[in-house]
Structure formats: structure tokens, C-alpha cells
Amino acid sequence: MEHADVVIVGSGFGGLAAAKQLAKSGINYVLISSTREHLFQPLLYQVATGVLASQEIAPPIASVLRRHKEADVRLGKVVAIDADNAVLTYEHDGAHTQIRYGSLIAATGASQSYFGRDDFADKTFSLKTIDDAKLLRAQIERVFTEAEDADAETRKRLLSFVVVGAGATGVEVAGQLKELAKRHYHQEVSVTLVEGAGEVLPPFGGGLSEYAKASLTSSGVEVLLGTFVTDIEFGKVTVKDKQGIERRIAAETVVWSAGVQAGGFAQILAEATGCETDRAGRLLINPDLTVGGHADIYAIGDMTSLNRYPGQSPVAMQEGRHAADIIRRKKLPGTPFEYWDKGSMAVISRFSAVVKLNEHITFRGVIAWFMWLAVHLLYLVGFRNRFAAVASWLIAFIGTGRPGFDEVDTARDPVRISERDAA
Numbered sequence: 572m573e574h575a576d577v578v579i580v581g582s583g584f585g586g587l588a589a590a591k592q593l594a595k596s597g598i599n600y601v602l603i604s605s606t607r608e609h610l611f612q613p614l615l616y617q618v619a620t621g622v623l624a625s626q627e628i629a630p631p632i633a634s635v636l637r638r639h640k641e642a643d644v645r646l647g648k649v650v651a652i653d654a655d656n657a658v659l660t661y662e663h664d665g666a667h668t669q670i671r672y673g674s675l676i677a678a679t680g681a682s683q684s685y686f687g688r689d690d691f692a693d694k695t696f697s698l699k700t701i702d703d704a705k706l707l708r709a710q711i712e713r714v715f716t717e718a719e720d721a722d723a724e725t726r727k728r729l730l731s732f733v734v735v736g737a738g739a740t741g742v743e744v745a746g747q748l749k750e751l752a753k754r755h756y757h758q759e760v761s762v763t764l765v766e767g768a769g770e771v772l773p774p775f776g777g778g779l780s781e782y783a784k785a786s787l788t789s790s791g792v793e794v795l796l797g798t799f800v801t802d803i804e805f806g807k808v809t810v811k812d813k814q815g816i817e818r819r820i821a822a823e824t825v826v827w828s829a830g831v832q833a834g835g836f837a838q839i840l841a842e843a844t845g846c847e848t849d850r851a852g853r854l855l856i857n858p859d860l861t862v863g864g865h866a867d868i869y870a871i872g873d874m875t876s877l878n879r880y881p882g883q884s885p886v887a888m889q890e891g892r893h894a895a896d897i898i899r900r901k902k903l904p905g906t907p908f909e910y911w912d913k914g915s916m917a918v919i920s921r922f923s924a925v926v927k928l929n930e931h932i933t934f935r936g937v938i939a940w941f942m943w944l945a946v947h948l949l950y951l952v953g954f955r956n957r958f959a960a961v962a963s964w965l966i967a968f969i970g971t972g973r974p975g976f977d978e979v980d981t982a983r984d985p986v987r988i989s990e991r992d993a994a
């Protein structure tokens with residue numbers, strides 16, 4: 572059986588950071604991922620709303636690592652692990668391959684959580700993969716195009732959007748939809764943002780959450796706080812507030828961005844190692860990022876939970892580097908991971924954002940928006956992507972174009988919720 576010194580599973584933020592760190596010591600590794608690309612998830616909403624083209628945020632992982640002579644990149648979905656014998660099984664094109672590892676770094680992320688209502692998945696649009704973003708983009712393009720020739724009642728239904736979850740993604744999508752309608756399509760739309768908590772952007776809190784809410788409201792987004800979605804049917808979302816008052820909102824498009832759940836390889840790993848998981852299925856890893864009693868298995872990023880660190884890209888990247896540092900003997904085995912929190916940011920709309928560096932240092936408005944721009948440019952992978960993104964941002968934010976809509980779409984056609992229901 573084939574042997575690899577290190578196997579990394581996943582080509583997201585955690586996997587890529589670990590790979591780059593290992594390469595610094597010339598350590599050979601096999602990177603297995605179920606997707607070809609390294610996806611920059613924080614900008615998915617810009618692909619969905621036509622600001623950026625998909626390749627600008629999703630370069631092939633093999634091309635990102637092309638200068639690493641240590642890298643052996645493979646497309647495949649890891650489906651099993653024998654933790655005692657250090658053997659991993661992955662599947663590609665129906666064929667199963669086994670590989671023995673010296674060390675394993677698992678970074679398979681998380682998927683959307685529907686809080687026990689998995690039927691909502693078929694009735695809503697999500698933003699987790701590049702195909703999700705393309706699907707939502709095609710839906711947005713369809714409703715705006717069809718609305719042009721529709722009668723008033725149909726137009727109203729077509730141009731009604733409900734966004735569920737007022738975390739960074741929900742806020743960004745809601746703000747962008749309003750901006751897209753106003754500056755690009757020149758149409759009136761209804762955008763309702765539904766959030767179970769008592770404020771938008773709950774992790775920011777206080778003045779920043781209030782600013783975000785005021786900013787959204789002034790752009791015309793209806794913000795419903797302390798409100799839960801209880802049912803979704805074609806063209807209709809039912810919500811209930813904390814007083815138990817129910818309301819039905821007509822909407823052709825529902826975007827779900829409310830919570831994550833780790834499943835897939837996280838669950839396989841939990842069963843194979845006896846590692847416990849939290850309610851969202853995330854592995855409760857050891858302080859040094861190892862899993863259960865296995866010193867050769869590290870799990871990092873969104874598939875894990877440690878010290879209540881947020882499910883954000885800097886955590887995944889720093890954990891990836893920490894695991895790699897132990898493997899390349901720059902840190903002693905057992906060294907606990909400590910997260911260096913450099914702050915969080917979220918965009919509300921053009922020239923409006925919030926940035927929280929810590930409890931005392933916060934920014935809002937235009938200055939925060941430019942900080943957001945600078946940071947995302949810095950972290951976008953590859954010079955060509957940065958260059959292309961700047962060009963697209965100029966077109967979309969200074970001009971009124973949406974270059975992403977020109978992309979030839981290889982995703983499935985948008986499926987009307989009615990058709991999905993019928994299927």
C-alpha cells in the first residue's frame with residue numbers, strides 16, 4: 572500500500588495553510604480534496620450577486636500549489652479511516668484508493684445546518700460552494716429578467732427576497748441585493764432579513780450591530796429580529812416572533828445562511844477515534860489539535876470546536892500552521908494551540924462596513940469598508956486573482972456594472988422552487 576509522510580484532507584483555508592507551512596521544511600505531503608479548487612468563501616456572496624467571476628475566488632488548488640515540489644494534489648472524497656492502522660480510503664470516479672499516512676491533517680470544513688428541517692435545503696439557496704453561488708446568481712438573473720416584462724403582481728413576487736440569518740453572510744447578501752436592484756437593474760425589490768437573535772451580526776454586538784441594522788434599514792432592507800422561520804413553501808416563508816405572532820412573507824427567492832453543521836468526514840473521524848462532537852457535529856479536539864487518543868491525527872478549522880474559537884478562516888489557517896509546525900518539529904508535540912484574534916469585519920453595502928479589532932477598537936462606515944477591501948485583497952490567493960478582483964470591484968462599486976453576470980455559466984440551470992417541490 573502507498574505511504575505518505577503527511578496526508579492533508581481538504582483544500583480550504585485550513586488545508587492550504589498547513590500545506591504551505593509543511594513546504595517550508597520541504598516535507599512531502601499528499602493533499603486530497605473533494606473539490607478541485609481552493610475556495611475563498613468570504614467572497615461567495617459577490618459571485619452570487621455578479622460582482623466577481625467565480626474563478627477570481629476559486630483557483631484550482633493544484634495551480635495554487637504548483638511551485639511546491641513537495642505537493643501531491645489529488646481529487647477525491649475521503650470516505651473511511653482506520654485510525655489504529657493509519658490508513659485512509661478515498662473515492663474518485665467510483666474507484667477506492669487506500670493510503671497509509673505518517674500524520675494526518677483533517678480540514679474538511681462544515682456544511683449548512685437547517686436545524687432539523689432538512690427539507691428547507693431544497694426550498695432555499697445556500698452559499699457554501701462555488702456551485703451554490705453560481706446557482707443563486709442564475710436565480711437572481713432569472714428573476715430580474717423575467718420581472719421586466721411581468722405584470723405588477725408577478726413582478727412583486729419575483730422581486731421579493733428573504734434572507735435567513737443575519738450573520739456576516741446574511742447581512743452581505745441582503746445589502747448586495749438592494750444595491751444590485753438599485754444601481755444595476757434599476758428595479759424596486761423587497762428584501763427581508765430574518766434573524767432569531769435580538770440583533771444583526773450578533774458576534775459584533777452593541778454599537779456595531781446597531782449601526783449595521785440602521786444601515787440596512789436605511790437602504791430599504793426590512794430587518795426582523797427575534798424571529799424564526801417556521802415553514803417554507805413555494806413562494807412563501809412563514810416566520811414567528813418571540814411573542815408567537817406568525818407572519819407569511821411572499822418571496823420567490825429564499826437564501827439560507829443560518830448556521831453550520833459538520834458531518835461527512837467529521838462524523839467518520841469521530842466514530843473511528845471515539846472523539847466526542849458538539850451539537851453541531853464538530854469534533855471536540857484536544858488543545859494541541861489532535862483527535863481523541865491519536866497523536867498522529869490533527870483536525871482543524873470548521874469541522875472542529877476548541878475554546879469557543881469562531882468558525883472563521885483565520886482560526887482554520889492558524890490551526891493549519893500549528894499542526895504543520897508540530898509535524899515539522901518547530902513546535903513540541905502536545906503544544907497547545909492559541910488563537911491570535913486579529914478582529915472581524917463585515918460589509919453591509921458599498922462604502923459601509925463594520926470592523927471590530929477588539930472590544931475597544933472598532934470602525935464603521937467608509938473607513939471600515941476600505942479596511943475590508945484591503946484585507947480581502949491581501950488574502951485573495953494569487954496575483955492574477957487580485958488584479959482581476961480590483962478590476963471587477965472598480966466596475967461594480969465605482970461604475971454600475973456586474974462583470975460576474977457575463978461569466979459563461981457551467982452550473983445547473985436555476986431550478987424554480989415550484990419545480991423542486993414537484994420533483
Ligand SMILES: Cc1cc2nc3c(=O)[nH]c(=O)nc-3n(C[C@H](O)[C@H](O)[C@H](O)COP(=O)(O)OP(=O)(O)OC[C@H]3O[C@@H](n4cnc5c(N)ncnc54)[C@H](O)[C@@H]3O)c2cc1C
Nearest residue numbers: 581582583584585605612613649679680872873882883884
Ligand atoms: C458564505 C461564507 C462567508 C464567510 N465569510 C467569512 C468571513 O468574512 N471571514 C472569515 O474569517 N470567515 C468567513 N467564513 C468562514 C470561513 O470560510 C471558514 O471558517 C473557513 O473556510 C474554514 O476553513 P476549513 O479549512 O476548515 O474548511 P473549508 O474552507 O470549508 O474547506 C473544506 C475543504 O474540505 C473539502 N472536503 C470536505 N469533505 C471532504 C472529504 N470527505 N474528502 C475530501 N475533501 C473534503 C472541501 O472540498 C474543501 O476543500 C465564511 C464562510 C462562508 C460559507
